[in-house]
Amino acid sequence: MALSSHLAKKHEFHPAGAGDLRSPCPVLNALANHGIISRDGRNITANQLKDALKHIGVGIDIRLGLVNSAYAVHDEHSHRGLRNPEQVDDSGIPVLNLDQTGRPHAIEHDVSLSREDRALGDCISPHPGLVEGFLGYPQQDFFTVSHLGRFRKKRYIEQNAKNKVLDFGYRAHIVACAEAALFQGVFGEGVFRRLPVKYAKAVFQEKRLPFNEGWTPRWFALMVPELAMLVLIILYFAS
Numbered sequence: 001m002a003l004s005s006h007l008a009k010k011h012e013f014h015p016a017g018a019g020d021l022r023s024p025c026p027v028l029n030a031l032a033n034h035g036i037i038s039r040d041g042r043n044i045t046a047n048q049l050k051d052a053l054k055h056i057g058v059g060i061d062i063r064l065g066l067v068n069s070a071y072a073v074h075d076e077h078s079h080r081g082l083r084n085p086e087q088v089d090d091s092g093i094p095v096l097n098l099d100q101t102g103r104p105h106a107i108e109h110d111v112s113l114s115r116e117d118r119a120l121g122d123c124i125s126p127h128p129g130l131v132e133g134f135l136g137y138p139q140q141d142f143f144t145v146s147h148l149g150r151f152r153k154k155r156y157i158e159q160n161a162k163n164k165v166l167d168f169g170y171r172a173h174i175v176a177c178a179e180a181a182l183f184q185g186v187f188g189e190g191v192f193r194r195l196p197v198k199y200a201k202a203v204f205q206e207k208r209l210p211f212n213e214g215w216t217p218r219w220f221a222l223m224v225p226e227l228a229m230l231v232l233i234i235l236y237f238a239s
C-alpha cells in the first residue's frame with residue numbers, strides 16, 4: 001500500500017462512538033475522529049497532542065504554549081491547567097482525557113460560537129441552532145477575520161440578554177477571540193486567511209477535518225506573530 005493511502009486509511013474519519021470522550025473544542029474532536037489523537041479521547045500524551053497540532057499546521061511556539069499550559073496540573077485559584085494531580089499513563093507519562101478540556105473554571109467559557117453557556121445547557125456538545133447561525137452568518141462562501149469578530153460580538157449581546165449569570169470577563173473574551181483566530185489561521189486561505197464556510201461546516205457540524213472539501217494544512221506553520229495579528233483584528237471587531 002502506498003504511504004499516502006496508508007495514512008489516509010489510518011486517519012479515516014469515524015464519528016465518536018458510545019463511551020468515547022470529547023471536548024468543547026471542535027478541532028480537538030475532529031483530530032480524535034480522524035485518529036490523529038486517540039479516537040476514544042483518553043490518555044493523550046502531550047507529545048501526541050503536539051504532533052497532532054503540527055499535522056494541521058500549528059507552529060512550534062503555539063504548540064508549546066497551548067499544550068504545556070493544558071498539561072499543567074489544574075489549579076483552582078489561578079484557573080490554569082487541565083490535568084488532575086498524578087494523572088499519568090502506565091509508563092508514568094502525563095496524560096489528559098478530552099472531556100477534561102471542558103472542566104469548569106479553566107479554558108471553557110460562556111459565549112461560545114457553537115456551544116450553549118454552562119448555566120443554560122450543554123456547554124460541551126455543539127448546539128445545532130448555534131452552529132447553523134454561525135455558518136449562515138457571512139451570507140457568502142467565506143468568513144473574513146472581521147466576520148468572526150462581529151459574530152463574537154453578536155453572540156455576546158445574545159448571551160448577555162438571556163443568561164442572568166453570564167460569566168464572561170476580559171480574559172475569557174481574549175481566549176474566545178484567540179480560539180477564533182487560531183481557527184482562521186489554520187483553516188483560512190491566502191494572505192487574508194479567508195475561511196471557506198464549507199471548511200467551518202465540516203469541523204463544527206460534521207466534526208471532521210475538511211480534507212474532502214479540499215483543505216490541506218498550510219505549508220508554512222502558523223506562528224505567534226501571525227496569530228497575534230489575527231487576535232487583534234478579531235478583538236477589534238468583537239469589542
Ligand code: HEM
Pocket residue numbers: 024025026027028049053058066067070101102107108109110111112113114115179180182183186187
Ligand atoms: C492544546 C490544544 C487545544 C486545547 C486544549 C483547546 C481547548 C479548547 C476549549 C476548552 C474550548 C472551549 C471553549 C468554549 O467554551 O467555547 C475550545 C474552543 C475552541 N477551539 Fe480549541 N483547543 C486547542 C486547540 C485548538 C486549535 C489548534 C484550534 C484551531 C485550529 C482550536 C479552535 C477552537 C475554536 C474555534 C473554539 C471555539 C468553539 C466555540 O466557540 O464554539 N482549538 N478549545
